[in-house]
Amino acid sequence: MRRILITGGAGFIGSHFARSLPDAEITVLDKLTYAGDRANLEGVPHTFVHGDLCDAGLLKEVVPGHDLVVNFAAESHVDRSIEGAAVFVRTNVLGTQTLLDACLEAAVPKVVQVSTDEVYGSIDAGSWTEDAPLRPRSPYAASKAGGDLLALAYAVTHGLDVSITRCGNNYGPCQYPEKMIPLFVSRLLDGRKVPLYGDGRNVRDWIHVSDHCAAIRLVAEKGRPGEVYHVAGTAELTNLELTGRLLAECGAGWEMVEHVEDRKGHDRRYSLDDAKLRALGYRPRVGFASGLAETVRWYADHPGRRARHEE
Incomplete structure (x- = not known):
């Protein structure tokens, strides 16, 4: 039985990853900040x-003794990084x-650093390939890019077997309700209005958390x-299109939408x-509607x- 260490394993994606490993001996390391449960x-x-x-001791x-380490531990909310970047740098760079x-010291056979498409910045058309330049536009994205660059450096300098995954926007059960889908669903189900940034035409690519976890396993x-x-x-x-789908799923109308001032430096579009990955055999299984x-x-x-x- 493989021994797997999951850092940040009490969070949204990390806990789903742990749940997807029925035949492994799992260790979860988590600081249990506000989003860990x-x-x-x-x-x-x-x-x-x-x-x-960041606790080296x-x-x-x-x-030591783990066959695989997967690093999900991160501060990940862009709005919070705009309010204060220090904790993002500490966890996402120094923690990594x-x-x-x-x-490296424990000679772990395999490490996976879980990252984000936001390290590339914004793209008007087309899709980024893995060799695209990193142009992060938020403190969160910059801190994740820093962690990624360290991982790549350790692979070259020390020969550490570390790979990086970069994913788009995740959704699914158990997500802490600060990201768009769980926030909007939570509010709409409770009869409260939802805040839509700017003109709502920012574009995101959505993936079910179970497909993301399958990709990480691969x-x-x-x-x-x-x-x-x-x-x-x-x-x-677009965020407008997603809002329309969420309204329909929750049985609400557009009167429940409040347009609010756009986020600072709001990236217009992501696309990967x-x-x-597909050349390795990956295929997503969960359709967005279902x-x-x-x-x-x-x-x-x-x-x-x-x-x-919000309480």
């Missing part, structure tokens, strides 16, 4: 370690460096050291070319998990 791991056999990715104890050092198995792999979404939508309907049902069935950050 041990309830996300309910029913998943695992060893839980409460700790900070703790990592020296936890990392501390983890890479621990993996990269963990077949990804080459020092290589980046894109995980493209299955539905490219995932031909490299995945979105399932997600809305989950929030309807779990009122206690809605819009907690």
Whole structure:
């Protein structure tokens, strides 16, 4: 049985990844910040370690003996990074460096650094390939780019077997309600209006969290050291189009939408070319319509998990 360490495993994507590994011995390391919740791991056999990715002494104890380390631990909300960048740099850059050092010292056979399409900035047309230049436009994106560059440097300098995945916008059950889909669904189900940034024409590519986790598993198995792999979404939508779908799923009308001032430096469009990952055999399985309907049902069935950050 493989031993797998999942950092940030009590968060949205990390907990889904843990749930997708029925035949592994799982260790979860999580600081349990506002977005981490041990309830996300309910029913998943695992060893839980409460700790900070920047704690080198703790990592020296936890990392050895694992066959795979997957780093989900990150501060990830753009709005929060605009309000204060320091915690993003600490976790996403210094935390990644501390983890890479621990993996190197422990001779971990495989490491996967989970990243984001936002490191590339904004693209008006076409799609980024993995060799596109990094042009982050928010403190969050810049901190993730910093962590990625460290990972690539450790692959070259030290020969660490680390691969990077970069994905678009995730959605699905258990997501903390600050991102667009869980926030809008939470508010609409509670009869509250939703805030739509600017003209609503920013474009994002959406992927169900289970497809993202399948891609990470594939990269963990077949990804080459020092290589980046894109995980493209299955539905490219403007925020206006997505809002219309969410209104329909929740039985609400456009009167429930409030247009608010746009975010500073708001990227207009993201788009990834995932031909490299598909060459490894990856195919997404969850259609956007069915995945979105399932997600809305989950929030309807779990009122206690809605819009907690606004309380």
